Amino acid sequence: MLNKLQSLGQSGVATIESLGRATVLFIQSLGWGGPGSAGFSDLIRQIYSVGVRSLSIIIVAGFFVGMVLSLQGYTILVKFGSDSALGTLVSLTLLRELGPVIAALLFAGRAGSALTAEIGLMKATEQLSAMEMMGVDPLKRVITPRLWAGMISMPILALLFSTVGIWGGAFVAVDLLGIDGGSYWGNMQASVAFYEDVVKGLIKSCVFGMVITWIAVYQGYDSVPTSEGIGKATTQTVVISSLAILGLDFVLTAVMLGGI
Amino acid sequence: MRMRYIELAVGVFMIMGIIALVLMALRVSGLSLQSTGDTYTLKAHFENLGGLTERAKVSMAGVNIGNVTKIYLDSERYSAVVEMEINKSMNTLSTDSSAAILTSGLLGEKYIGLTVGAEMEYLKEGDWIDDTQSALVLEELIGRFLFNKAEG
Numbered sequence: 001m002l003n004k005l006q007s008l009g010q011s012g013v014a015t016i017e018s019l020g021r022a023t024v025l026f027i028q029s030l031g032w033g034g035p036g037s038a039g040f041s042d043l044i045r046q047i048y049s050v051g052v053r054s055l056s057i058i059i060v061a062g063f064f065v066g067m068v069l070s071l072q073g074y075t076i077l078v079k080f081g082s083d084s085a086l087g088t089l090v091s092l093t094l095l096r097e098l099g100p101v102i103a104a105l106l107f108a109g110r111a112g113s114a115l116t117a118e119i120g121l122m123k124a125t126e127q128l129s130a131m132e133m134m135g136v137d138p139l140k141r142v143i144t145p146r147l148w149a150g151m152i153s154m155p156i157l158a159l160l161f162s163t164v165g166i167w168g169g170a171f172v173a174v175d176l177l178g179i180d181g182g183s184y185w186g187n188m189q190a191s192v193a194f195y196e197d198v199v200k201g202l203i204k205s206c207v208f209g210m211v212i213t214w215i216a217v218y219q220g221y222d223s224v225p226t227s228e229g230i231g232k233a234t235t236q237t238v239v240i241s242s243l244a245i246l247g248l249d250f251v252l253t254a255v256m257l258g259g260i
Numbered sequence: 261m262r263m264r265y266i267e268l269a270v271g272v273f274m275i276m277g278i279i280a281l282v283l284m285a286l287r288v289s290g291l292s293l294q295s296t297g298d299t300y301t302l303k304a305h306f307e308n309l310g311g312l313t314e315r316a317k318v319s320m321a322g323v324n325i326g327n328v329t330k331i332y333l334d335s336e337r338y339s340a341v342v343e344m345e346i347n348k349s350m351n352t353l354s355t356d357s358s359a360a361i362l363t364s365g366l367l368g369e370k371y372i373g374l375t376v377g378a379e380m381e382y383l384k385e386g387d388w389i390d391d392t393q394s395a396l397v398l399e400e401l402i403g404r405f406l407f408n409k410a411e412g
Contacts, residue, residue: 052273156274190290192290194284
């Protein structure tokens with residue numbers, strides 16, 4: 001009995017400690033500068049590996065999600081004779097929810113796991129300790145550019161996801177299902193507000209990008225430096241950031257759209 | 261060489277992001293680049309808006325000529341005031357033009373339909389449209405119908 005209570009307390013303390021370490025890591029690695037700090041070219045290189053190399057999966061997924069939304073929405077809307085609202089349905093769903101969320105989930109799987117594995121391997125091969133020996137702060141050198149690259153790339157990827165999705169939806173609706181193009185785009189323009197929908201979706205994806213890369217770099221930096229530990233940390237990154245995205249999405253929607 | 265490729269790729273990535281944002285603004289949310297100098301404002305009292313919202317269309321003969329910019333309640337007359345901006349190109353609306361709140365389709369959105377009058381003088385910036393017709397509220401209509409049935 002007491003042993004069980006003790007193990008519960010132990011895991012509670014461990015969780016809080018881990019949260020504390022993650023927060024310290026985040027705050028310390030947010031700013032640039034210091035001995036051996038990463039420069040602008042490192043940021044570019046990280047944006048390339050985090051953002052540009054996620055492009056293909058984001059664009060293909062966005063196109064198909066938009067097409068499926070359009071097809072699925074059409075079969076339901078056509079029953080009520082309101083298939084002209086299809087553009088509104090596709091664009092608002094993508095801009096407000098699906099764009100930021102699915103792009104973030106894909107980003108966590110594609111870029112988050114890679115970040116964790118990379119940093120975990122650096123730790124296992126003692127590259128991080130070597131940097132410390134040389135008087136270089138590994139947080140500023142390794143973590144900072146990755147953190148910022150994630151925060152910069154995520155909104156762009158989510159925006160591209162939504163854009164491609166809306167055009168994919170238009171392809172199905174207008175070219176395959178024969179809905180009038182004017183009503184698809186016209187109803188969309190009448191009901192999508194730039195600040196309310198586009199900008200709020202962007203704010204969401206900025207938050208997601210920050211959280212995903214934060215979780216990814218922390219899991220890598222805090223991993224047990226063995227091959228098993230790195231594997232576990234990579235899995236943890238994907239699991240935790242997926243759950244964080246879905247949970248945060250609800251909170252952000254409730255805060256920004258109101259209603260609660 | 262490798263770094264050059266990476267920088268180029270990131271540059272293209274950024275440009276794509278900007279293009280996507282511009283497309284979102286112009287094509288999807290219909291933000292117009294026209295400055296407010298190209299429009300003039302008209303106001304009108306309505307008894308009941310019946311779900312008219314800001315940014316709703318103002319049209320004449322089915323052609324979009326402006327937008328509703330502001331809706332508020334006149335605390336003296338207890339009626340709604342709608343401010344709308346009309347494109348400068350439509351500056352030949354006579355002073356006895358009428359405005360009605362209409363619905364596009366059976367369940368569609370509300371918009372304001374303008375009908376031109378016969379006066380030779382034209383409406384100017386800040387003028388009021390006197391002849392207005394409120395939105396058709398289905399509940400009122402049904403209520404009136406039932407009332408007539410009961411009487412007759």
